[in-house]
Amino acid sequence: xxxxxxxxxxxxxxxxxxxxxxxxxxxxxxxxxxxxxxxxxxxxxxxxxxxxxxxxxxxxxxxxxxxxxxxxxxxxxxxxxxxxxxx
Numbered sequence: 459x460x461x462x463x464x465x466x467x468x469x470x471x472x473x474x475x476x477x478x479x480x481x482x483x484x485x486x487x488x489x490x491x492x493x494x495x496x497x498x499x500x501x502x503x504x505x506x507x508x509x510x511x512x513x514x515x516x517x518x519x520x521x522x523x524x525x526x527x528x529x530x531x532x533x534x535x536x537x538x539x540x541x542x543x544x545x
Contacts, residue, residue, distance in 0.1 A: 486516065491523035498523055 491498050502524060505517040 486519060488519050488523045488526060491520060492526045495527070498527070 491501070498520065501512075501516070501520045504512055505520050509517050
């Protein structure tokens, strides 16, 4: 009985180790995604269909990169027209 407990403990800890391959979310940054529109489009489609496989971290970075490309840096202030529009 005393030999089984340490064996089970070692087996349990071995199963909880980190995976060998790094995840995509650890590799790609928002800036890298925003700079590569083809890769961004591909990942956006994958996040729509396979979010559970890709993970929330990567899909959140994809969404942030999409927003960054759409809105830009936000340096252009809104300037309303001088005359109000007539409908």
